[in-house]
Amino acid sequence: MDDLKMFREYREKMNEKILSEKNLNINRFFNLDTRVYKDGYLSSKTKEMLGLVSSMVLRCDDCIKYHLIRCKEEGVIREEFFEIFSVALIVGGSIVIPHLRRAVDFLEELEKKQEKEK
Amino acid sequence: MDDLKMFREYREKMNEKILSEKNLNINRFFNLDTRVYKDGYLSSKTKEMLGLVSSMVLRCDDCIKYHLIRCKEEGVIREEFFEIFSVALIVGGSIVIPHLRRAVDFLEELEKKQEKEK
Amino acid sequence: MDDLKMFREYREKMNEKILSEKNLNINRFFNLDTRVYKDGYLSSKTKEMLGLVSSMVLRCDDCIKYHLIRCKEEGVIREEFFEIFSVALIVGGSIVIPHLRRAVDFLEELEKKQEKEK
Amino acid sequence: MDDLKMFREYREKMNEKILSEKNLNINRFFNLDTRVYKDGYLSSKTKEMLGLVSSMVLRCDDCIKYHLIRCKEEGVIREEFFEIFSVALIVGGSIVIPHLRRAVDFLEELEKKQEKEK
Amino acid sequence: MDDLKMFREYREKMNEKILSEKNLNINRFFNLDTRVYKDGYLSSKTKEMLGLVSSMVLRCDDCIKYHLIRCKEEGVIREEFFEIFSVALIVGGSIVIPHLRRAVDFLEELEKKQEKEK
Amino acid sequence: MDDLKMFREYREKMNEKILSEKNLNINRFFNLDTRVYKDGYLSSKTKEMLGLVSSMVLRCDDCIKYHLIRCKEEGVIREEFFEIFSVALIVGGSIVIPHLRRAVDFLEELEKKQEKEK
Numbered sequence: 070m071d072d073l074k075m076f077r078e079y080r081e082k083m084n085e086k087i088l089s090e091k092n093l094n095i096n097r098f099f100n101l102d103t104r105v106y107k108d109g110y111l112s113s114k115t116k117e118m119l120g121l122v123s124s125m126v127l128r129c130d131d132c133i134k135y136h137l138i139r140c141k142e143e144g145v146i147r148e149e150f151f152e153i154f155s156v157a158l159i160v161g162g163s164i165v166i167p168h169l170r171r172a173v174d175f176l177e178e179l180e181k182k183q184e185k186e187k
Numbered sequence: 188m189d190d191l192k193m194f195r196e197y198r199e200k201m202n203e204k205i206l207s208e209k210n211l212n213i214n215r216f217f218n219l220d221t222r223v224y225k226d227g228y229l230s231s232k233t234k235e236m237l238g239l240v241s242s243m244v245l246r247c248d249d250c251i252k253y254h255l256i257r258c259k260e261e262g263v264i265r266e267e268f269f270e271i272f273s274v275a276l277i278v279g280g281s282i283v284i285p286h287l288r289r290a291v292d293f294l295e296e297l298e299k300k301q302e303k304e305k
Numbered sequence: 306m307d308d309l310k311m312f313r314e315y316r317e318k319m320n321e322k323i324l325s326e327k328n329l330n331i332n333r334f335f336n337l338d339t340r341v342y343k344d345g346y347l348s349s350k351t352k353e354m355l356g357l358v359s360s361m362v363l364r365c366d367d368c369i370k371y372h373l374i375r376c377k378e379e380g381v382i383r384e385e386f387f388e389i390f391s392v393a394l395i396v397g398g399s400i401v402i403p404h405l406r407r408a409v410d411f412l413e414e415l416e417k418k419q420e421k422e423k
Numbered sequence: 424m425d426d427l428k429m430f431r432e433y434r435e436k437m438n439e440k441i442l443s444e445k446n447l448n449i450n451r452f453f454n455l456d457t458r459v460y461k462d463g464y465l466s467s468k469t470k471e472m473l474g475l476v477s478s479m480v481l482r483c484d485d486c487i488k489y490h491l492i493r494c495k496e497e498g499v500i501r502e503e504f505f506e507i508f509s510v511a512l513i514v515g516g517s518i519v520i521p522h523l524r525r526a527v528d529f530l531e532e533l534e535k536k537q538e539k540e541k
Numbered sequence: 542m543d544d545l546k547m548f549r550e551y552r553e554k555m556n557e558k559i560l561s562e563k564n565l566n567i568n569r570f571f572n573l574d575t576r577v578y579k580d581g582y583l584s585s586k587t588k589e590m591l592g593l594v595s596s597m598v599l600r601c602d603d604c605i606k607y608h609l610i611r612c613k614e615e616g617v618i619r620e621e622f623f624e625i626f627s628v629a630l631i632v633g634g635s636i637v638i639p640h641l642r643r644a645v646d647f648l649e650e651l652e653k654k655q656e657k658e659k
Numbered sequence: 660m661d662d663l664k665m666f667r668e669y670r671e672k673m674n675e676k677i678l679s680e681k682n683l684n685i686n687r688f689f690n691l692d693t694r695v696y697k698d699g700y701l702s703s704k705t706k707e708m709l710g711l712v713s714s715m716v717l718r719c720d721d722c723i724k725y726h727l728i729r730c731k732e733e734g735v736i737r738e739e740f741f742e743i744f745s746v747a748l749i750v751g752g753s754i755v756i757p758h759l760r761r762a763v764d765f766l767e768e769l770e771k772k773q774e775k776e777k
Contacts, residue, residue, distance in 0.1 A: 383562075387562050390564070391564055391570075394570050395566065399570075399604070400595075403603035403604060406556070
């Protein structure tokens with residue numbers, strides 16, 4: 070039911086397992102995957118939007134969820150999300166639509182959670 | 188259990204939400220996505236078969252389901268479906284097989300439903 | 306300059322080399338790749354159109370060229386080609402456009418050749 | 424709960440349905456899909472590792488599961504699996520990570536089952 | 542030699558041919574493909590960066606070139622380009638590298654042209 | 660004409676330009692991309708074969724060329740190459756064939772070069 074919580078717990082649990090294996094190249098990649106979205110010449114917000122649109126055109130639901138969470142934390146608003154979605158849709162085509170449906174669903178879950186926390 | 192009903196309801200519910208956001212470009216894309224399968228020089232049946240094979244080689248289960256429903260409505264018969272599947276399989280390779288399994292499963296659900304309605 | 310001739314000669318030369326290696330699985334696959342487009346419940350024309358749209362959404366220029374040639378041989382007319390292109394474009398998105406440009410270019414070469422042969 | 428058993432049963436049930444349809448090209452493809460991993464100049468173990476890495480960069484969970492099972496049967500050890508994962512990750516990028524999580528999860532299920540059977 | 546000029550001329554020539562065919566759905570798609578990058582809640586600059594990163598992870602050289610030109614017109618600077626490239630590289634993996642090479646090559650051509658025009 | 664030399668020179672020239680930009684994340688990724696193919700639990704030869712098959716199913720000609728060179732250096736023989744090709748073909752489908760043609764072409768260039776050097 071609480072898709073957001075399940076997503077986060079599974080992600081955390083499995084990341085821990087993967088990193089504890091101590092395969093140096095995998096761990097370095099994970100490290101790089103965190104660093105690349107940090108503020109630089111482009112803001113972290115912009116980079117997370119880049120991550121989101123990439124995940125949508127490559128059609129990876131879990132990656133989309135992760136970047137939706139991060140974009141929301143960086144202050145992306147609903148109207149901006151739909152403009153990112155529109156770019157993903159035109160670039161990637163109708164094959165993106167099922168992922169768009171799930172993205173909008175997950176976004177509304179994030180919005181509800183934010184409402185409650187106020 | 189009733190995969191067909193769940194698929195349709197979720198699809199409808201989320202499409203409504205997406206369209207009610209009134210992002211003009213997204214709504215225009217959805218409109219275009221309907222129009223492109225209409226009868227023209229090629230029949231709607233042929234175009235739906237084109238949509239099905241495209242969905243299979245791009246490996247999108249929800250898109251496959253949608254075009255299976257539409258192809259069935261347009262009168263595509265079981266033997267024709269398997270010939271479409273064979274083209275998708277040769278073009279797209281063994282990576283298509285898991286989607287083929289789910290496609291055949293869903294097709295049989297569609298066939299059973301049709302039987303009942305007779 | 307004569308893109309069509311170059312395409313055909315390279316294709317033939319390399320296919321011959323590949324088949325003469327006598328790797329049984331590769332040769333069987335090539336055989337299957339020919340058989341799957343033969344007349345069955347669906348006509349060879351329909352199957353070639355399925356092959357064309359698949360090649361477009363998967364964005365493979367050589368595969369597109371091959372199926373353009375075969376579709377033309379099966380009697381697909383210009384208006385039908387553009388309807389196949391429109392399905393590929395909506396399904397696959399703007400990322401298909403560069404391949405669409407080259408497809409239209411190659412199609413016109415095929416049409417000119419046909420004119421001359423009359 | 425028993426993901427491994429469910430995976431195997433569904434796979435078997437649907438493969439049977441597909442093959443019993445007697446579409447010659449599909450059946451030949453399935454046959455080829457088995458033969459290509461047999462011992463040759465390269466061992467079956469090496470070929471299954473090739474199948475696994477291909478499934479990971481193409482991001483197909485069911486294909487990954489199948490090759491994890493087969494690689495395990497061929498004697499691939501945990502440290503080797505993580506090196507295959509590392510190649511898939513670098514070649515395919517962070518978009519592979521969600522599939523990596525599920526692969527490690529499934530691998531541990533396979534390892535537990537093996538423990539019990541001892 | 543002048544890759545930029547060739548790219549632009551071919552693109553323009555073929556777009557004209559495609560649009561003059563008057564396939565309504567294709568023409569509407571092309572129209573949509575222009576509109577989606579216009580200023581909205583997100584600036585045109587941000588949207589062009591979204592288009593660029595999408596083109597890179599989907600590995601389409603012509604799309605990359607187009608968005609490099611547009612991003613440059615919108616004022617994206619070299620350091621920002623390399624941060625977009627870094628996101629594309631981590632998300633899409635080493636398979637993106639050959640496209641990155643050509644992107645950097647084309648970017649330098651754009652920079653030289655800009656120098657001359659001053 | 661000397662495809663091998665051109666490939667190597669362009670690759671080297673552009674890699675140098677990219678690395679000299681000193682974008683830390685890009686440079687770390689390039690470093691990781693070298694390290695991941697080093698001997699470990701799996702030999703460098705096996706890992707290069709994994710890299711080759713991945714490049715083929717993802718259909719990246721430059722990546723294929725690079726791994727063909729490296730596999731050849733690691734002692735992969737012609738018969739083994741064709742077995743790797745057969746796995747790529749079955750997994751990735753007929754869409755791989757144009758890349759297979761170019762791979763065989765490039766492999767023969769590598770073999771001729773080796774002959775001369777004897």
